[in-house]
Amino acid sequence: MGRMSLKRKNMFASVRVATLAAAVFLLPGCAPSSGELVVYSARVEALIKPILDRYTAETGTQVRFVTDDAGPLIERLNAEGANTPADILLTVDAGELWFAAERGLLQRVDSPVLAASIPESLRDPGNRWFGFSLRARTIAYSSERVDPAMLGSYADLADPKWRGRLCLRTSKQIYNQSLVAMLIAEFGEPRTEEIVRGWVANLATDVFSSDVKLLEAIAAGQCDVGLVNTYYYGRILREQPEFPVKLFWADQSGSGVHVNVSGAGVTAHARHAAEARRFLEWLAGAEAQGLFARVNLEFPVSPAVELDPIVAAWGPFKQNPISVAKAGELQADAVRLMDRAGYR
């Protein structure tokens, strides 16, 4: 009998262990309960968590999020279909939002609040996504070797006077793809290809894998001018106020600086659609706008909000009024154009 019960005990023990193991491995997978908000974010944790924490503190809504690149996140949304736990897709580029909307992954949100606070060019014409911070891609130059009077538009950087003096980040990076897409929207493909070929001919060195490295190269004297998103420069400035590089607002006598957005939309199958909409409206409000932009030295989309002193010091600038939705629409064309022009 002793033998029997021992065996049985062992069996129960192993069943218990198996159940425990199954629980450990499956529990975190249980679907999120109601009363919360789930965000898929291509904006990294450091740049989104402070905002989400503030929202939770103000409204009591628990927010869960997971970060990844936008590409995999969009595939993830698509594969999960109607059972997705995600209510919000948040990205760092309008082209990615455009692509998600094209694939039917975002729903229309007709909100007077959003329409009133976000300029028309910075949201989807179909109201499926909205920009919440503005990212300007403009010219950075060496304050030691370049007279800003020589600078002008993006197209001017193709001029032979910059031969061997230009630095660019890789064309595989979405910010450059969006920029070239916007150039196509403005000038058409043939003229844009000429410009890009001119840039490539002017390169001082092989393309860079990050804007930060590019700015450091200008400071070190490897090249004199380059194209960067302003907040990368702002981050360096925060640590080294004497950094020998300055920003120049491109194309101010023409159409203006090319801007992109970090933005979000409500997913097509959101379980907490009403809550998600409230969250987006909160993001467009003055407090969140200040926070959203300040945390990364970006610009708020709502013009009424005060800027971080570092950002304010760069002065006001004219924005290119073309809708950022064009960045998505023409992105594939832009990639092909850059391949043709030999822009690596």
Added chain:
Amino acid sequence: MTAAVAAPLPQSRWLKDRQPTGAALLAFALALPAVVPLLVIAGSLFTLDTEVWAHLSRYVLPEVVLNTVRLLAGVVLLTAVIGTSLAWLTAVCDFPGRRFFDWALLLPLAIPGYVLAFVAVGFLDYSGPLQSAMRETGVASAWLPAIRSANGWGVIVVLSLALYPYVYLLARSAFLSQGRRVLEAAQTLGLSARAAAWRVALPMARPWIAAGVSLVAMETLADFGTVSVFNYNTFTKAIYSAWFGMFSISAALELAAFLMLFVLAALWLERRSRSRVRYGGGRSGAYAERRIELRGKSRWLAFSAASLVFLLAFLLPFLQLVVWAVKHAGTDLDVRYVGFALRSLALAGSAACVIVAASVVLAYVTRVQAGPWTTLFSRLGTLGYAVPGTVLAVGIFVPMAWFNNLLQGWLVSVFGDAAPGVYLQGSLVTVLIAYMARFLAVGFGPVDSSLQRITRNIDEAAISLGVTGVAMLKRVHLPLLRTGIATGAVLVFVDVMKEMPITLITRPFGWDTLAVRVFEMTTEGEWERAALPAVVIVLAGLFPIVLLTRRGAHVA
């Protein structure tokens, strides 16, 4: 004691069991995680995105194919030479510092390739500390070869330094387990020491070296992180560009399919070239204690070679990482790092257990039931290592989500509104299945190589004593496989610690790991801040590596 013996496989048996058997089904089940995404990839070949292809073949493929071939050839050659020769030196010879280098040369395994890359570029580029210091002291730096230059020498060297330990580790266990008595036997038969090494020891170690080099080759083909730091456009970059740049998933999958065909062909050729050779091995502990004592100049040559590799592949990059990490630890280091580290360790540990267990079963099944089906499945199951991470991650995630939705639909149809919500694709089960799809090759390689070294005579002796099947695996093979199992487990563990794209897409909410942390920093171009999580990854990886080599040292 058996040298490499040429023995034709019994062809009749090959033909006889064309029917799938229980063993084949088991092999199929183990290979399934990798097979499903491979099928998704292969399926894309039926719907060619002709417009994108026209563009790719004209403007993109010529460059990336050339670059990929150059990278692959360079890395394979360098890692084979570095890994095998260092393994020979530490396992068979004696020279100053041998005991230290024996384990120290494995440490680079803990540094992810993408981390070594951003350290190398950050340090050696024009704006880096080295060239800046040279310019400040009035020394011209322009003559230095550019680390990011388009011919790819920089990325080849960096990737080789990051990957050579695979070859080193496997070749080292080969040399250790074949014993020095083989060499003595060869020498008593009139060969010089050098000839004995070339003609006996090296050919006998071939399954190990081949296993190591195959891992290196697959990892190189799948690499995205390292080549991205260098902006070196390889096949993987073309896949990502088609997918994320041109929004053409079908073109991306087609490119991946061609990559897979290439890998399959290469693996098949390698296997075929040694399919008529069977390997046996000496029993561990059965060799003489005497090492080849290096003398004169060669002592110091060996010392310098080992030191150089250790410095470049581990010590200098690690010191640079520590300097950066300390700089940012004040603001970035907080108690959350305990969680990041614990989650990394939990994932790596459970993946190592699951994958090595699966590898043992798969290797054993292919041994006792050798046939076209088991062979096919073991090949396919290990192919996941050559698939670019994000492609594989999505290839796992999509069917998982599909199955989950099916299950959810069924639950709703049965329980109505009371149905529980299920979320399989965001659970740890999916993470482990995806790791298995990716890293089965890493566990299988060492285990299978050690299994091949157990002679058939041992099996036959066991069978004649009535020990067969699972009992044979348990009582005869497992004790002989210990080194292979430990090696496989450590390799999988360290690889999972470093893994990024699969962890990113399949991790449950809140399961941020150290590698996810590195991603968060590098994606914002903040390489220096990425050093902190990278240092923790390295430190966590060192522990099992040192443990493994200590174990090996006892045997030696």
